[in-house]
Amino acid sequence: MSLPALGWDDDWAAQVDVGAGRARSAVARVSRADATSARLLTPDGEASVAAHGLVVGDWVVLDGTSRPRPLARRTLLSRQSSGRDSTEQPLAANVDVVAVVEPMWPEPNVRRIERMLTLAWASGGQPLVILSKADLFTSGVRSAVAEVESAAPGVDVLAVSATCGDGLAGMRHRLGPGRTFVLLGPSGAGKSSLVNALAGEEVLATGDVRGDGRGRHTTTHRELVLLEGVGLLIDTPGIRSVGMTADDDGLARVFEDVVVHAADCRYTDCGHAVEPGCSVRAAVDAGALPAARVESYLRLQREIEHQSRRKRTRERSQERRDTTGRNQAKAMAMRAKGR
Numbered sequence: 001m002s003l004p005a006l007g008w009d010d011d012w013a014a015q016v017d018v019g020a021g022r023a024r025s026a027v028a029r030v031s032r033a034d035a036t037s038a039r040l041l042t043p044d045g046e047a048s049v050a051a052h053g054l055v056v057g058d059w060v061v062l063d064g065t066s067r068p069r070p071l072a073r074r075t076l077l078s079r080q081s082s083g084r085d086s087t088e089q090p091l092a093a094n095v096d097v098v099a100v101v102e103p104m105w106p107e108p109n110v111r112r113i114e115r116m117l118t119l120a121w122a123s124g125g126q127p128l129v130i131l132s133k134a135d136l137f138t139s140g141v142r143s144a145v146a147e148v149e150s151a152a153p154g155v156d157v158l159a160v161s162a163t164c165g166d167g168l169a170g171m172r173h174r175l176g177p178g179r180t181f182v183l184l185g186p187s188g189a190g191k192s193s194l195v196n197a198l199a200g201e202e203v204l205a206t207g208d209v210r211g212d213g214r215g216r217h218t219t220t221h222r223e224l225v226l227l228e229g230v231g232l233l234i235d236t237p238g239i240r241s242v243g244m245t246a247d248d249d250g251l252a253r254v255f256e257d258v259v260v261h262a263a264d265c266r267y268t269d270c271g272h273a274v275e276p277g278c279s280v281r282a283a284v285d286a287g288a289l290p291a292a293r294v295e296s297y298l299r300l301q302r303e304i305e306h307q308s309r310r311k312r313t314r315e316r317s318q319e320r321r322d323t324t325g326r327n328q329a330k331a332m333a334m335r336a337k338g339r
C-alpha cells in the first residue's frame, strides 16, 4: 500500500515537518483505536502502538521516541453516547463522506435518517444516504427513495443491495483510491455486507438479523479497511442510540425547508408550537411541510440545547477548578517565598 492510497495528500504533508522522502516512514493512519492502544496502517504494513486519545481515521506522526501524535483533523464525526454520564464520543476522523446506512426493509426510518444526517453534516464531511437491502423490494424503490430525498435536502440518496450488487457502482463512483467513507447506521443495516460487496470478498464478519428485523451487533469495534483500487471504508458497530451533540450546525442543513419558514415567524424566538404568527405552523396547516418533520426538528433542537447547556455547565465548573488550582499554587508559592 502507498501513502496516497491511505488518503495522504499535499495538505497533510504541509502539516508535518518531514522531508517528502521521509514521510513514508514517519506517518501512519489509525485503523483501530481503543483507550490505551491503536493499530496503524503504514506503507510498510500494520503496526500496534500504545496510544491514547486517537480516533479511527486519524493521521499520526511517529518520531520513534514519544507516543504517536495526531495531526489536526479535517473532519470529525461524533455522537452523544447514551447513559447518565453521557459524553461526546468521537466515531471517526478525516472522512470525506459520511454514509448514513438505513435498511429499506421493512421500511426506512426517516426520523432516524434525519438524526444521523444532523451528525453527518456537523462532522464537516459530505453526507450520503444509502438505503440498503434494496433487493427485498420488488416494487416501490423509486417512491421510497423519493420520500427519503424529501427529508434530506442537498444529500444524494442511493438504493443499494449488497446481495445482488445493485447501486454499488454509485458507491464506487463516489469513493476512489485515497477517499474515506464512514458507514453509520443501526445494527443489521448491512454495513459490513456493503464493505464485503465492495471488496469482492469477505473482509468483515456479518451477522444474521433477528426475526424482528433488528441486527445482533455483529461488528464490535470501529475499523478502517483499505480496499485497493476502491478506497477506504470505516465500518462502525450499529449504534442503538444516535444522541445529538452540542453542535447545532447540522440541524439547519437537514431541515432547510423548516428553517426557511421559521425566518418568517412573528417572534424571533418562536417555538413553532402555539405562538401567533408562526410561519412554520402555517406551512404545516397549508400542507407545505409535513407535521412529523417539524416535530422531528423540534425534538432534535431540544436535545442539542440540552447538550449545549450541559457542556456550558461542565466548562464553567472546569474553569472554577482551574482557578482554584491556580490560586492554591500561587498561595503555596507565596508561602514558600516568605519562608
Ligand SMILES: Nc1nc2c(ncn2[C@@H]2O[C@H](COP(=O)(O)OP(=O)(O)OP(=O)(O)O)[C@@H](O)[C@H]2O)c(=O)[nH]1
Pocket: 132, 133, 134, 135, 136, 160, 161, 162, 163, 164, 185, 186, 187, 188, 189, 190, 191, 192, 193, 194, 205, 206, 207, 208, 209, 215, 216, 217, 218, 219, 220, 236, 237, 238, 239
Ligand atoms: N437481502 C439482503 N440482506 C442483506 C443485505 N445486506 C446485508 N444483508 C443481511 O443483513 C444481515 C446483517 O448484515 P450486516 O452486514 O452484518 O449488518 P451490519 O450493519 O454490519 O450490522 P452490525 O455489525 O451489527 O452493526 C446479514 O444477515 C446480511 O446477510 C442486502 O443487500 N440484501
Ligand SMILES: [Zn+2]
Pocket: 262, 265, 266, 270, 271, 272, 273, 275, 277, 278, 279, 280, 281
Ligand atoms: Zn414559528
